[in-house]
């Protein structure tokens with residue numbers, strides 16, 4: 004196997020909502036420019052883990068954490084730096100697409116403007132570039148100034164991907180990004196991840212085994228807030244070490 | 258199964274009755290004012306100031322009160338807006354993680370909403386004495402501004418509260434600051450609701466007597482400065498109705514029509530704005 008560099012390292016991470024412990028001693032190394040898939044039954048803390056990484060849990064009252072999340076040598080869980088800048092290193096794609104209440108163009112330009120890029124002349128080529136990256140350009144080139152809400156759900160999700168890419172992140176966090184989509188839109192997004200991993204580190208939550216098999220380089224299996232097993236994709240599916248993983252893969256529980 | 262059908266019929270019948278009585282009530286109120294007032298509505302009524310004094314005079318119109326009321330309500334709305342918008346945005350963005358605090362603020366606002374306007378009038382009066390201001394347009398704007406603030410904040414808060422969490426989260430996730438989320442996302446998303454809240458507050462402000470009774474005074478002249486007394490429509494109705502002269506009493510009904518029409522226009526535009534917006538979205 005080729006040498007891997009770790010892009011993001013989660014170390015001894017615990018998280019409580021009030022008195023309830025949701026994440027229990029999580030340790031994961033996320034390799035650079037690879038797709039790491041997180042598998043696990045619903046309610047096991049996958050979304051919470053994602054939201055901890057880009058500090059969206061801060062927006063939820065009563066969340067408390069301990070441990071470290073190291074990104075490029077910096078502990079972003081306890082950093083005193085502006086969180087907005089930390090978040091810009093990661094693009095988030097959530098379960099349901101969330102276009103902002105503005106035009107298609109402005110949805111993508113929103114992120115660019117946050118980075119201080121102003122003026123139509125500078126924005127237009129970049130908006131186009133990111134829409135191409137998200138494989139949406141051909142469908143919207145003639146109606147860039149329509150409200151984003153007029154797009155289909157699948158197109159909206161790709162628009163959200165373009166918006167996320169526009170802030171020039173290093174990591175893409177995708178939380179069951181295809182679960183609300185029709186199969187065709189879902190496979191478009193899936194294929195896009197394939198291409199994007201050349202330049203981005205991707206962390207994907209899914210409960211679709213086939214999707215995991217197809218695009219994962221590394222798989223992490225979680226259960227009740229704990230990491231049960233993590234391994235290279237072939238290793239994980241062909242030779243799982245834990246009994247619980249084997250049960251899960253055989254569909255014993257969801 | 259017959260009783261289920263019967264039950265359905267009874268509920269339907271009760272609904273019909275309550276809708277019908279509501280409509281009848283509205284019509285009765287409007288009709289009683291319109292029948293008495295329409296004969297006295299004239300161009301003179303809305304284009305001139307009173308002649309011979311508002312209490313005894315039978316000539317001229319109530320332009321002083323129309324203009325006064327519009328100034329007063331606009332001023333009060335602007336004043337209230339300056340506090341309401343930041344407060345409602347803060348409640349839903351900056352204080353997101355402090356649900357308890359926000360609910361306490363909501364509770365206080367709901368209490369303030371429930372306080373009768375005469376109390377605000379009395380408070381305004383006390384404030385005037387304390388600050389050494391005379392009865393004036395300014396004093397009225399401050400009093401009405403305070404009076405309509407809870408209505409405005411809660412109106413805005415209610416629409417902001419209903420903005421999907423996902424939308425706010427995704428705006429944060431691309432690295433927006435709280436200010437950017439507030440003004441570029443939350444505000445845009447809720448503009449029609451905000452406009453509705455503003456117009457609602459405007460309607461409440463323009464129609465209220467008790468809050469302006471001690472604070473704005475009354476005059477036959479058009480308002481020229483915020484430090485002077487000003488006439489308002491609700492008080493025009495109140496004073497003219499109290500006049501011993503029948504013609505002046507009739508003018509009270511005409512003034513009431515003018516006030517009602519202004520409020521109707523506001524209510525209808527509220528409706529149209531929210532409808533139009535739903536089409537865009």
Ligand SMILES: Nc1ncnc2c1ncn2[C@@H]1O[C@H](COP(=O)(O)OP(=O)(O)O)[C@@H](O)[C@H]1O
Nearest residue numbers: 020025043044045046047048049050051052063
């Ligand atoms: N804001 C919150 N407050 C309290 N508990 C929460 C909150 N968000 C999620 N949880 C709980 O955390 C657990 C993990 O949820 P989640 O991360 O959404 O799981 P998954 O994404 O794997 O389905 C669940 O038991 C859920 O009820």
Ligand SMILES: [Mg+2]
Nearest residue numbers: 046049050051
């Ligand atoms: Mg989830």
